[in-house]
Amino acid sequence: DAGVIQSPRHEVTEMGQEVTLRCKLISGHNSLFWYRQTMMRGLELLIYFNNNVPIDDSGMPEDRFSAKMPNASFSTLKIQPSEPRDSAVYFCASRPPTGGGSNEQFFGPGTRLTVL
């Protein structure tokens, strides 16, 4: 089975540019989580969706960040305009429907973003 797929794996961009990170959920999963990992702040939850609906976006740092789920299997995280302090590794994770027993979140390999 394919795991969570993220693209690109690495992104280098210049300050002010728009960045779009992509995530494909595991088939059959219905919850999607976006995390950011930095040395200073560790692993932070940015936003999560359940059945395509954003449930909690309190971790989104500011209006420059936006996330969408255009369909049940795909999500994007957009930063516009990007700033050097956005440099981090961004992970998405998917989870199967609750009640099935596991409740485990399955993480993708991450996108390493560098904003110059």
Added chain:
Amino acid sequence: GDSVTQMEGPVTLSEEAFLTINCTYTATGYPSLFWYVQYPGEGLQLLLKATKADDKGSNKGFEATYRKETTSFHLEKGSVQVSDSAVYFCALRWRGNKLVFGAGTILRVKS
């Protein structure tokens, strides 16, 4: 709010040494507790979990016991290998779907 505190790293051990990584939590109720592992260049993987007091999670030789009285979930392994070198995250889930992670502990095992 809910939080997780892990011992600071890095932890450096020789192969076959005994490992303990301390984890304590603060939560208003009885959360589920997890250990995740992150190998270099990869995402996090669930290592083990426990959902109620006195439960012991175990996997790949690692163990952790949910201690309600000390609000702890320490990770242990009797004999570490070089391949165990990674970052280990303790986490809790309570009142919903969100995981709250500790800061992570780097483990380095030398041959």
